[in-house]
Amino acid sequence: MLKSCLAFSRMPQKLYPSLTVVSKSPIRAFSIAPALRKHATPVLYNPLSKIKGVRKDPTKKSPLSSLLNNNAEWSKNIHQTDPTFFARSAEKQSPKILWLGCSDSRVSAEQIVGAGPGELFVHRNVANLCIHTDLNCLSVIQYAVDVLKIEHIIVCGHYGCGGVAAAMRPDLNGLIDNWLVNIKDVYAANKERFEGVEDQKSREDLLSELNVGNTVQSICHTAIVQQAWKRGQNLSVHGWIYGLEDGLINELGWCVSSPDQLESVYVYQNPMPTKRRRALPRPKPESV
Numbered sequence: 001m002l003k004s005c006l007a008f009s010r011m012p013q014k015l016y017p018s019l020t021v022v023s024k025s026p027i028r029a030f031s032i033a034p035a036l037r038k039h040a041t042p043v044l045y046n047p048l049s050k051i052k053g054v055r056k057d058p059t060k061k062s063p064l065s066s067l068l069n070n071n072a073e074w075s076k077n078i079h080q081t082d083p084t085f086f087a088r089s090a091e092k093q094s095p096k097i098l099w100l101g102c103s104d105s106r107v108s109a110e111q112i113v114g115a116g117p118g119e120l121f122v123h124r125n126v127a128n129l130c131i132h133t134d135l136n137c138l139s140v141i142q143y144a145v146d147v148l149k150i151e152h153i154i155v156c157g158h159y160g161c162g163g164v165a166a167a168m169r170p171d172l173n174g175l176i177d178n179w180l181v182n183i184k185d186v187y188a189a190n191k192e193r194f195e196g197v198e199d200q201k202s203r204e205d206l207l208s209e210l211n212v213g214n215t216v217q218s219i220c221h222t223a224i225v226q227q228a229w230k231r232g233q234n235l236s237v238h239g240w241i242y243g244l245e246d247g248l249i250n251e252l253g254w255c256v257s258s259p260d261q262l263e264s265v266y267v268y269q270n271p272m273p274t275k276r277r278r279a280l281p282r283p284k285p286e287s288v
């Protein structure tokens with residue numbers, strides 16, 4: 001019996017001329033590598049079936065059943081109103097916008113701009129930051145820019161951001177302080193702008209706006225964006241902020257479309273060559 005599909009998909013095909021993937025579970029967890037499909041039938045295997053405690057208890061009602069019911073209803077409605085939607089959607093995605101927003105549950109990217117499935121490529125984290133050691137965020141940006149060829153990156157913060165408010169306080173919060181320190185840096189770099197702003201909410205709102213601007217800059221400072229500009233790719237980075245109290249987006253006026261708009265110290269003059277490396281030679285059959 002095959003125990004690891006991941007390992008299986010990497011196995012040399014010639015060593016496993018006939019394999020049968022067996023599963024007692026009805027869950028279709030994943031499909032198998034195309035090159036191996038002809039050697040494996042049927043493709044039904046639940047990778048969680050052997051892990052103690054993960055089996056669903058049929059006597060218990062899921063606390064998330066309302067969400068699942070909503071999903072079934074949504075799927076049914078789409079099937080009725082747009083019968084080819086899922087076929088088109090499964091084929092490929094071609095969004096033109098990358099959305100980088102806060103993880104806050106009240107700022108749902110698609111909902112607040114009326115976008116449908118497939119229109120936004122989305123990355124969210126606490127207080128909408130782009131940190132140059134965050135491989136998650138950078139990977140999203142790179143995929144969006146280099147592969148999907150998105151044309152706009154929208155950084156959307158929001159007023160009343162808990163992450164921004166926490167960054168203004170001296171309290172210890174645990175691990176997340178290592179993340180929030182980046183917002184403290186924004187405050188420290190713009191301290192003079194807070195002079196005369198006494199009201200705490202106004203101070204937090206100002207820092208929320210500056211934090212969006214800082215993230216816009218941070219994205220533009222990546223080699224990913226600058227190489228795209230160098231290639232002549234049409235790409236703009238925008239800074240927006242959303243109001244929880246009225247549901248409206250405030251365009252903050254940050255829109256960067258070329259390296260000329262950046263501080264010169266951040267501009268790479270000699271981007272890495274985009275030419276592809278030669279593929280490594282394939283191993284000889286007898287060495288496998």
Ligand SMILES: [Zn+2]
Nearest residue numbers: 102104161162
């Ligand atoms: Zn937030």
